[in-house]
Amino acid sequence: MSTLVFLEHHGSSIQRGALGVLAKAAQLDPDVAGVLIGSGVREIAADAGRFGAKKVFVADDPALDAPLPQPRVDVLGKLVQDQGFDTVLFGASVLAADVAGGLAARLGAGLNWDLSDLEVGDGGLVGKRSALGDTVLADVGWSADPKLGLIRAGSFDPAETGGEAAVEEIGVELEDFSSKAEMVEQAHAEQVGPSIEEAEILVTGGRGLGSPENFSILEELASVLGGAVASTRAVVDSGWYPYPTQVGQTGKVVSPKLYLGAGVSGAIQHKVGMQTSQTIVAINKDPNAPIFEFSDMGIVGDLNEIVPKLTELVKERKA
């Protein structure tokens, strides 16, 4: 097995998800290599060694500054072919999914996504994934090399081994079409207030709230419970609540003691960000909302009536 892990970075740090995948890959392949693709990334190559990579390939070029997928496909495609890697692993993210999809096409390779675990069996590498809204688990494999895998966020924790990686610089040759998309303005995540990742209790509002004003009843409930308010992509994209509170695939991954969703349908993109919560409570007027399939306690009803009543009950107890 010769394994390469895509080390996605943001600013001067390698993403936690990528380091988690690196830790898992190092268990399966002690000689695992990583690749850093960006501008000014040479300095962070040593971090990859500390987290388990034996070798780090570095593609450092101003043309790779913006986190756009296609130039990264060019670099990875050539590297995988030149070095003969048989396995390429990614920690799921918006960027990594686009890179992995493009690389699969470029190399004519198999890509399995949403993997929550990897193991090496008699027949080689096997990925574990859930499907159909997590109602079925599947063992998936690859019929040819290279094997590409996208790992579900939060599946593996990084492991600091304190090792050192050999660093090798690689050349950058870009396809004409790969540089056509250009970054006009790059996101800078702003932190407002306490992070929802640290809250033990999260009251989450979704599109079912009906209006941005209704977040006030969630804020009151969160306040009496001693928790924070979180949100879904739908309400953030609609401008109802700020982006740093968003839970899900393109937001935060949270694992509170209590997750209470009000008007949250529980679509898979949201679920991947909160499914490890210890206790899940849902209020939704749609009895078929997917969130009821993975809630410990679900109430089919009107959140406008239930939430304020619940706030009063908690207040009375605390008084």
Added chain:
Amino acid sequence: MKIAVCVKEVPDPGPNRRIDPGTKRMDRSGDRSLNQYDLHAVEQALRLKEAEGDGEVVLISMGTSRALDSIRKGLGMGADRAVLVSDDAAAGSDLVATATVLAAALQAESPDLVLFGQQATDGDGAVLWAAVADKLRMPVVSQISELEVGGGQATAKRQTEFGYDTIRAPLPAVLAVADSLNEPRYPSLKGIMGAKKKPQEVKSLADVGVDAGDAGEAGSRTTVIGLYPPPSRGETIKIEDDGSGAQKIFDFLLERKLV
């Protein structure tokens, strides 16, 4: 402007969906409909065409021969015509095989813009557009929450783990839109009646110039080895609110020592 929208027929979301344990493929014999995320891509295409006052919206799909039943919903919304690649040899296609077939069908159309929805509700993947863009050698932008198209270029707001990026790409380009971008219109009765008369072409792999060895299982590089029921999360309680919903949640939180 010619806009191609890639759409897919999927089994209706809900408890009846299953993977056939024999073939280890999605069971597509039950109730089916157009993937709900694709409706947002169709809606966006129609709005772009309406804003320009000219152009064509073509639905491109791969699926069983009956998939046109679902695709007609997009025609009912206002798309001009549909092309379905349907071939026994294309069944069981994985990502790369699917991208090969769709890219071939798209190439024959030479669109100015290729739109995708956020993901398919059956496969839960969100990677196909990137593979298709690579095959077509076009720029790609995904996870789009705001989109402007004009002057031969697209300017998109992309949501990532860090917030919103603004990305610009010249046309032709491949764009994948989020479901928050718009609210899809319902097909009118007139639209539904008219949909039946709109051009609906069914093409074989040979028609789009794809070798049977590059599609279906022969063209796929991933396999499904086994299927299992998921571990239970424990008991789930679902109660219809009869006025005591808040009390029931409160009692439950007390029991778990969460208040």
